[in-house]
Amino acid sequence: MPNIEQRRLLWYAVLVIPKDVREKLGKLKFIQSLETPDKRLAQERAAPLVAKWKAIIKRERGDTDAVTREALRWSQHLREMESDSTEHETISSLAVDRAEEIEKKSGLDKAHHFADIALGHSIPSSYHYEEWLATQVPRLAAKTVDQMRKDVSLLTTRFPTLNQITSKNVMRWFEEMSTKGRSESSCKRLVSNCRSYWKHLQGLHVVPKEIDPFTGLGASTRGKRNAKVGGWEPFKPDEVVSLWRAAKANQDNQLSDLIALGAYTGARIEELCSLKVGDVLALTEI
Numbered sequence: 001m002p003n004i005e006q007r008r009l010l011w012y013a014v015l016v017i018p019k020d021v022r023e024k025l026g027k028l029k030f031i032q033s034l035e036t037p038d039k040r041l042a043q044e045r046a047a048p049l050v051a052k053w054k055a056i057i058k059r060e061r062g063d064t065d066a067v068t069r070e071a072l073r074w075s076q077h078l079r080e081m082e083s084d085s086t087e088h089e090t091i092s093s094l095a096v097d098r099a100e101e102i103e104k105k106s107g108l109d110k111a112h113h114f115a116d117i118a119l120g121h122s123i124p125s126s127y128h129y130e131e132w133l134a135t136q137v138p139r140l141a142a143k144t145v146d147q148m149r150k151d152v153s154l155l156t157t158r159f160p161t162l163n164q165i166t167s168k169n170v171m172r173w174f175e176e177m178s179t180k181g182r183s184e185s186s187c188k189r190l191v192s193n194c195r196s197y198w199k200h201l202q203g204l205h206v207v208p209k210e211i212d213p214f215t216g217l218g219a220s221t222r223g224k225r226n227a228k229v230g231g232w233e234p235f236k237p238d239e240v241v242s243l244w245r246a247a248k249a250n251q252d253n254q255l256s257d258l259i260a261l262g263a264y265t266g267a268r269i270e271e272l273c274s275l276k277v278g279d280v281l282a283l284t285e286i
Contacts, residue, residue: 011042013049021060051134071117126156132200151193167213
């Protein structure tokens with residue numbers, strides 16, 4: 001079976017790294033115990049791991065330059081040494097020396113870029129994006145994964161580095177989207193998907209585990225939007241009829257049906273649009 005192999009009693013997930021990225025990743029292959037002798041369970045557990053590894057390979061083949069890749073490795077090593085202050089200080093000093101070498105070879109801008117990332121002052125917010133997205137593919141529908149991709153792309157575009165993703169900045173961003181008309185359900189979904197990516201980064205020890213810049217966004221943005229808009233006013237009965245007739249006149253049957261359903265049930269439009277044929281059949285059988 002591709003990507004899993006048995007060693008003694010347990011199964012392992014395995015992926016050979018292509019030659020062109022072996023030096024960048026510093027290994028010949030990925031391998032991790034799946035901690036089970038059950039082949040079927042091993043296949044299930046291997047799928048997200050292999051997807052993540054393939055995303056890492058894809059990322060290394062991408063546009064991220066060599067200076068950024070090296071700086072990220074230094075940053076990871078520094079995070080691992082946080083509990084040892086002496087070792088952490090030594091590595092930090094070596095990182096500064098390395099930045100000076102880069103300055104001589106590639107200029108001051110590259111040196112500053114390296115130092116900021118290596119010392120943990122900034123990390124590209126999109127660097128682990130494809131890796132996170134790959135972990136979602138085996139367990140979610142393609143349409144859902146595509147929406148997650150779009151939502152988190154908004155985050156990484158707005159905040160190019162992780163140090164910019166603070167509670168204050170994120171709150172301001174959501175307030176802007178709310179005042180521009182983004183719906184409450186859309187904001188909730190965006191918060192959920194961004195938080196999913198943030199938890200992935202926490203698991204990689206890229207961002208602090210005790211900080212969640214997406215906490216409390218739903219209530220805060222909803223309150224500010226309602227305060228600015230002044231609340232929704234329902235259509236009067238004759239206005240509903242006029243809207244229904246206008247939809248009929250334009251031969252927009254879907255809209256006219258939605259208006260009629262809303263008028264008779266009081267349901268929200270998102271609830272009506274999410275109805276399936278099975279739901280209608282169930283109602284007729286009651």
